[in-house]
Amino acid sequence: MSFLKFILKNPFRRKNSAILAIVGIAIGIIVIVALGGITEGLVNTFEDTIHAGGADFTVSGKETGDSAYGTNTISSNWTDKIANVSGVDEAFPIYVVLTSVGDDYMNTLIGIDPNGTALADISMKEGRIFEDNSSEAILGEIYAEDNNYSVGDTIDIDREEFKIVGIYETGDQNMAGGVFTSISKVGDLMDDEDSISNIYVKVNKGEDPQTVANRIDSQYGDNITTVTSVMEMTQMADMLNMLQASTWAISLLAIVVGGLGIINTMLMSVFERTREIGVLKAVGWSNRKILTMIVGESLVITIVSAIIGSLIGFAACTILGPQIGIEPLFTPKIFIQAFAIAIVVGIIGGIYPALKAVRLPPTEALRYE
Known part of the structure; x- marks a missing residue:
């Protein structure tokens, strides 16, 4: 041997x-x-959240909680407050919830204004964007493939029937298997029209996102937190x-x-x-x-x-x-x-x-x- x-x-x-x-x-x-x-x-x-889509940065609740992003939901009126801060070009709220989608007992449902989808880092592969306050939805490419859904099919979301009007693709792994619909529709489903999870913010051309984020923090830092692509939120770090x-x-x-x-x-x-x-x-x-x-x-x-x-x-x-x-x-x-x-x-x-x-x-x- x-x-x-x-x-x-x-x-x-x-x-x-x-x-x-x-x-x-x-x-x-x-x-x-x-x-x-x-x-x-x-x-x-966390990195996907910090570098959220086409937005320059996001705004979220200050306190930890049980929302999909680990923070408490915030009032929808924060959107107008953020939009009025000097240097902000666009501000679109999103409402992310876990609810029954199709045959899944729990899946990610993301509500956003149709005009704000560009800030969510998604692009249409097939079909079109959903209309506001309608029973229409778009599915992530991975979710659609795994569950054999196509444009024109219907899908049950929280026991309500939605028409699939588009299939999207994204570089954000957290959204690739999710479903988007109108934020007003998500508010209806959750019976909570005054709450949102985050706000996507785009600054004016020529503005420094860091400077605008600091400006928001100085005004509202006791209640909300900004997460930018150039400044990690201290809590997350x-x-x-x-x-x-x-x-x-x-x-x-x-x-x-x-x-x-x-x-x-x-x-x-x-x-x-x-x-x-x-x-x-x-x-x-x-x-x-x-x-x-x-x-x-x-x-x-x-x-x-x-x-x-x-x-x-x-x-x-x-x-x-x-x-x-x-x-x-x-x-x-x-x-x-x-x-x-x-x-x-x-x-x-x-x-x-x-x-x-x-x-x-x-x-x-x-x-x-």
Whole structure:
């Protein structure tokens, strides 16, 4: 048997110990991958919101709440107030709700004035824009394809029949699977004509969006918040920093727990194989070769754990994320980080037991029963 095959097979001679070690480390990897996917998804969502469509910036509620954007809805009369601020060219409100659409119990319904759709970063692929205050809707290309809808079909929205008059495409992932209709119609459906979620703002030609946003903040900053493409909202930035710090903190905890687990497993392995190590030394194995064997076995366990943990973390987030309103985003960086952590844990966890093994005098090891 080659040295490599020996290293690959040896950790699983003690199945119970190997399984416990793999489970412990895999849990840490699951946490790292899952939190990484969730954090990346939230970052992507926030960035999509910050860089909202063709608008220069958006205005939203100051307080957190249960709206689709994570803030409280605001009164529709804010639209006129914002429109009258010096430097503002256009201001269009949107009302985003989660309601029954077609066969979906919950989907995103976006209400906007037909004249404001240009600020929402959507373009018509087929058909036309809906008319104001009508039972007409346009569907995102992805939603239409997934549910076999075409222009001219009808769709039930909150138990009311709407005619599909267009299919749109967009670069905003949050809207690609949604449905647009008139904001006045959404107000009717929700029985809440005085509430809106956000306001899309376009500034006059030649105006600096940052300056106009600051102007709005100085006038109304106690009640509303501006989110511009050149200035991240402090609340969102702080939230992202907290999410990323939490991810690293939990990852560090996973490293410590995983490292202790693998050290314990490999120490037990060395203890149980004291006589075997003595025999290997007696037949000529060098300290370097024994050290390589122990660290190699440790790496085998942690890499297997990384594979299992990555698969479970990915599957769990993909399945459960949408159920709680989170769209995880997995990048190669997340999996590279998970495997890098597993390798570091494997090396660190194997070095101390390996050093214990190479320091065993052959004669003493051979006497061990």
